[in-house]
Amino acid sequence: MRQISKPPAGNRPLKTLERVLSKAGVGSRTEARKWVTAGRVKVNGRIVKDPDTWVDLERDKVFFDGKPLEKQEPVYLLLYKPTGYLTTYDDPQGRPTIYDLLPDRDRYLFSVGRLDLDTSGLLILTNDTAFAERVTNPDFKVPKTYLVKASKHLTDADLDRLRHGLELRDGPTRPAVVERIRESGGKSVFEITITEGRNRQVRRMVEALDAKVLKLVRVAIGSIRIGALAIGKTRELTADERRALSGASEGQRLGGTNDDR
Ligand code: URA
Secondary structure (H helix, E strand, C coil): CECCCCCCCCCCCEEEHHHHHHHCCCCCHHHHHHHHHCCCEEECCEECCCCCCEEECCCCCEEECCEECCCCCCCEEEEEECCCCECCCCCCCCCCEHHHHCCCCCCCCEEECCCCCCEEEEEEEECCHHHHHHHHCHHHCCCEEEEEEECCCCCHHHHHHHHHCCEECCEECCCCEEEEEEEECCEEEEEEEECCCCCCHHHHHHHCCCCCEEEEEEEEECCEECCCCCCCCEEECCHHHHHHHHCCCCCCCCCCCCCCC
C-alpha cells in the first residue's frame, strides 16, 4: 500500500481505494469515498481514511466493514424502462426510479446512458465501466434506435432533414437513418437511428422541425432489440449480445419492437 497521490512507476496493478471499492460493487465512487473517510475500510489490517490511497490488488488485503472485498462478477442487465421512471439512483422528491424495477436493488449497477422520464425502452445496467464507456462514447458510434410519434405530419423533406443532420444549439447532428412507419390521425410515426447520445437529442431534433414528440421508445441499442422483453422487466444480456455491442460500429441499422406502437 502506498499513500501517494500519483501511481508509482512499474507494472503493478494499482488502483485507488475509491475505485477498488466501487469496482467491487460496494457503491458509487462518491459513496465509496464517504465510506473510506468514515473509517469503514481497512487495508492490510489498518484503517485507511484516504480514498485516493493506491492499493495493489495482488498484494494488499482490503476489508469493508470487516469483510474481505470480493471481486464482483460483471453483470449486464437489459431493462425495458417504462415512462415515469427516473434514470437515477435516488430522487430527492421520492419519485420512482429504474432501481425500483431491478430484481436486486442492493446490487450496485449503473445505467449505460439515460432515458428521459417520459421515454420508455431499452436501458442497459452494468457494473462494467469499460463496457459502459464503449457503448456511450460517441466515437464508437454505437447506434441507438428510437420509435417516435410526432405531434404533426412530417413531410419527406422533414425526414430528410433528420437524415442529413440538422443544427441544434450544441452543434449539427450526425447523419441518421430514418424510416417512416405510418401516419396516424395526422401525426407521423417513424424510427430514427442515431449514433450520438446528446441530452434530449431526439426530442430536440423533432422540435427543430416545429413539431413535438408525443411518444418516444428506444427500441434497439446496437443489435439488441426489445424482442419479447415485457415492459418494466429485465433480462441478462447474452454473451453474443455483449460481444456484438463491444464491437458495434457505424452503419448497423437496427430496430423493431413488440412495443405498443
Ligand atoms: N432522445 C431524447 O430526446 N430522449 C431520450 O430519452 C433519449 C433520446
